[in-house]
Amino acid sequence: TPRCIGTSGAFFDMYSRKHVEEVFNTQIFDIYAATESGLIAFECRNGAYHVCSDLVYLEYMKNGSDVSFGEPGSLVVTKLYGRGTPLIRYTSIDDVVTPLNNDCTCGLAGGLIQRIHGRKSDSVLLPDGKMAFVSLFENILGESLSEIKVDKIKRIQIVQHKIDSIELKILVDKHLRDVGHPVDKMFSIIKNKLRNRLGPDIKIGIKEVNRFDAKDPYIISKVDRSKFVEKMYLV
Ligand SMILES: [Zn+2]
Structure with a gap:
């Protein structure tokens, strides 16, 4: 070691x-x-x-x-x-x-x-000029997991399809899947916390996935940022 x-x-x-x-x-x-x-x-x-x-x-x-x-x-x-x-x-x-x-x-x-x-280039840009960073998603997941008291998540990825639409892909730890709260309950806790931070106008989807590739990026944003003014950093 x-x-x-x-x-x-x-x-x-x-x-x-x-x-x-x-x-x-x-x-x-x-x-x-x-x-x-x-x-x-x-x-x-x-x-x-x-x-x-x-x-x-x-x-x-x-x-x-x-x-x-x-x-x-x-x-x-x-x-x-x-x-x-x-x-x-x-x-x-x-x-x-x-x-x-x-x-x-x-x-x-x-x-x-x-x-x-x-990185700013790896953030999620919201319609009102707020930028959400990797740390925001990690903080929300950390809070959610400490609420359910079981660390069921192995990895996540955030995909922003449109300026007001975000999908969270989650790889659940198969050994802990049935321990404590059900996975669906965990997803709804995460979704509520995300909605509170990102605002009610953002569509939030959560999808369970079976695997990620090692090189999959943490955040993928398909939004064009060329006309954008930074108003607030959400971390
Ligand atoms: Zn020190």
Whole structure:
């Protein structure tokens, strides 16, 4: 068994993460980096992301204004080292993250990121300009599973067919299928929570699937975003 595993390179959803931790029976430490900027932040044993403030200067913005601590914003990166192309207020990393103004109990100093919510290009855009990120769907599923007290879900995928129509595909853990609440009840709990967050005008479908391919994306959106203004980040 490895002592720990370091991951980097792409947004790591909690289902894939849990699966890898179970298979290798160890803890994952995520490293937040991008090809253009290099290291941005790394996860400590408490699961907080510590910003590499000696390597990058970070800003968190929405529609051109800084967001407050605890509020999600688009990541803007300025790289503080290197002799190649300068990277100044770079936005193309395309991630939305929430900055935090606390001290971490692990003892490391410096800025913190509470959570990386996902890429804007992998989000769901709603008719009123709200964008729903991977973290929103994970939070809703997490709340639903803790309500029914059985972790029956192995993996999910969100497909947005139209601006007001979302389908959630769910792979149920076959060993836990008949434990606790029936699957139908779980689906209706998830659907209600989604409706509360996304609004009553969004059609929400839930479909059980038998398998996913390893490379299936977490979110597929078929909506054209060219005329769209970002109004709110739902995380
Ligand atoms: Zn820490």
